[in-house]
Amino acid sequence: MGQARPVGGSESGDPRVRTARITDLDALAGMWEELAKYHVEIGGPEYRLAPRWRGEWQRFTRKHIGRKDRLCLAAEIDGIAVGFLLAAILQRPKVFEHRRYGHIYDVFVEAGRRNRGAGQALVGAAMDWFRARGVDRVELYTHAMNAPGRRFWSKMGFETTVHIMDRRV
Numbered sequence: 272m273g274q275a276r277p278v279g280g281s282e283s284g285d286p287r288v289r290t291a292r293i294t295d296l297d298a299l300a301g302m303w304e305e306l307a308k309y310h311v312e313i314g315g316p317e318y319r320l321a322p323r324w325r326g327e328w329q330r331f332t333r334k335h336i337g338r339k340d341r342l343c344l345a346a347e348i349d350g351i352a353v354g355f356l357l358a359a360i361l362q363r364p365k366v367f368e369h370r371r372y373g374h375i376y377d378v379f380v381e382a383g384r385r386n387r388g389a390g391q392a393l394v395g396a397a398m399d400w401f402r403a404r405g406v407d408r409v410e411l412y413t414h415a416m417n418a419p420g421r422r423f424w425s426k427m428g429f430e431t432t433v434h435i436m437d438r439r440v
């Protein structure tokens with residue numbers, strides 16, 4: 272506050288969103304591990320990662336880089352990746368008239384870099400990407416115990432349409 276901006280540069284500290292690269296995968300896997308740990312805290316042991324999760328996750332995520340119907344975005348602040356979003360265009364079963372829809376798997380911003388607009392910039396860029404491909408509905412799952420996450424999604428314009436229920440057997 273009150274400090275002069277660097278001459279000729281973009282404003283320091285503003286988030287910038289770009290498509291992820293293969294070289295981002297290690298950093299993104301570290302973020303996804305944080306996301307999984309957070310879900311163990313709020314959702315319980317079913318979110319614990321398997322011993323070989325990193326290879327599996329990277330295999331899945333790299334299929335979202337450079338593909339026309341899948342999306343992996345990275346958010347940078349000051350040139351460093353601090354968040355990511357993973358999404359795809361999916362198809363409902365053939366019995367339905369409207370089949371194509373967008374799905375966001377994950378959005379994550381590192382704890383120390385939150386509330387600076389990176390999450391919103393990632394979701395905004397993903398929505399533009401879906402819109403440009405004629406997708407008119409996007410869905411996602413968020414854990415019922417993730418109150419901050421649910422508040423974020425409602426801020427992004429998402430509403431609850433389905434309750435997924437489970438019980439112990």
Ligand SMILES: CC(C)(COP(=O)(O)OP(=O)(O)OC[C@H]1O[C@@H](n2cnc3c(N)ncnc32)[C@H](O)[C@@H]1OP(=O)(O)O)[C@@H](O)C(=O)NCCC(=O)NCCS
Pocket residue numbers: 306309377378379380381384385386387388389390391392412413417418419420421422423426
């Ligand atoms: C949810 C998350 C991605 C938000 O990222 P972020 O970079 O902090 O979000 P932004 O700074 O872009 O905030 C966007 C808007 O959402 C609001 N918002 C963000 N987090 C919020 C929260 N916990 N509660 C209420 N509003 C929130 C911001 O106030 C902002 O609104 P404004 O523009 O009116 O001020 C980040 O907190 C995160 O990674 N959380 C842990 C993982 C998670 O829960 N992911 C989503 C569910 S899978």
